[in-house]
Amino acid sequence: MSDHTIKATSRNVEGKGASRRLRRSASIPAIVYGGNAEPQPIQLDHEKIWLAQQNEWFYSSILNLDIDGQVQSVLLRDMQRHPFKQIIMHLDFQRVNANETLRAKVPLHFLNQDTSPAGRSAEVVVTHELNEVEVTCLPRDLPEFIEVDLSALKVGDIVHLSQLKLPAGVEIPELKLGKEHDVAVVIAKHGRVEAAASDEGAAEDDQQ
Known part of the structure; x- marks a missing residue:
């Protein structure tokens, strides 16, 4: 620290x-x-x-x-x-009391996205659903940021909250509330699929 x-x-x-x-x-x-x-x-x-x-x-x-x-x-x-x-x-x-657990928001640093299979493909759209995450820990364990390694990210992949690698002594309280709280942090979608869905939506609007 x-x-x-x-x-x-x-x-x-x-x-x-x-x-x-x-x-x-x-x-x-x-x-x-x-x-x-x-x-x-x-x-x-x-x-x-x-x-x-x-x-x-x-x-x-x-x-x-x-x-x-x-x-x-x-x-x-x-x-x-x-x-x-x-x-x-x-x-x-x-x-801050050194001996009391605190709750704080910590930024996420996304690494190696450009060199990942998803990042190298012009047809894949990578979205960051979260840019920070709330954690609990003792003050001495509070990280300035949490790294998210995307080197293996490929189309169709979703990185969830539970997949983040946390430093020792650090927890994400959201994950204790149930599986539905294990939200997406990063999503790699095929750009053409996304564009096609948008075109279909536009066509339906024109018909109404």
């Missing part, structure tokens, strides 16, 4: 007016909650966070939140953005 440190400063003044003043000074109002401590209002440097949030790890990794020199382990739980400006309006962080 990589070391990702985010620096922050505590703040005492709350409310919409105080938050607006923070944003005008290129800072982001935020809150840290959870664990055995009270929620703590903080502020962060907008430019540094804007750069950090362009990285995948910002959303799926345990962050070391340095508040006035005191470091807490946290996960990003919510980010509010301005509807059209490149401005982060607010952040929510949840404290």
Whole structure:
């Protein structure tokens, strides 16, 4: 697990007016909650966070939140953005207990698709049904991403949730809910079949 440190400063003044003043000074109002401590209002440097949030790890990794020199382990739980400006309006962080199982969404990294039998065929359409998956694990076991090796993928193949290779200590809670929750992650379809189905649908619409 990589070391990702985010620096922050505590703040005492709350409310919409105080938050607006923070944003005008290129800072982001935020809150840290959870664990055995009270929620703590903080502020962060907008430019540094804007750069950090362009990285995948910002959303799926345990962050070391340095508040006035005191470091807490946290996960990003919510980010509010301005509807059209490149401005982060607010952040929510949840404290993480090293000895308690957590639930988090982890991105999927698809490998070797272009060199697979399906990927090399111009007649095959490969779709990624999921780009992330929710997992449960201890904080120390949380992966930044999960690799999905598609080197053997061929037309007609479906990669299901249960086929993902998970790191030690990591589970997918969805799979405990029954076989119907073992959803498709990747599907390799024949493009001509898909096109023919679309043409048939269009023809039926014309006849109605």
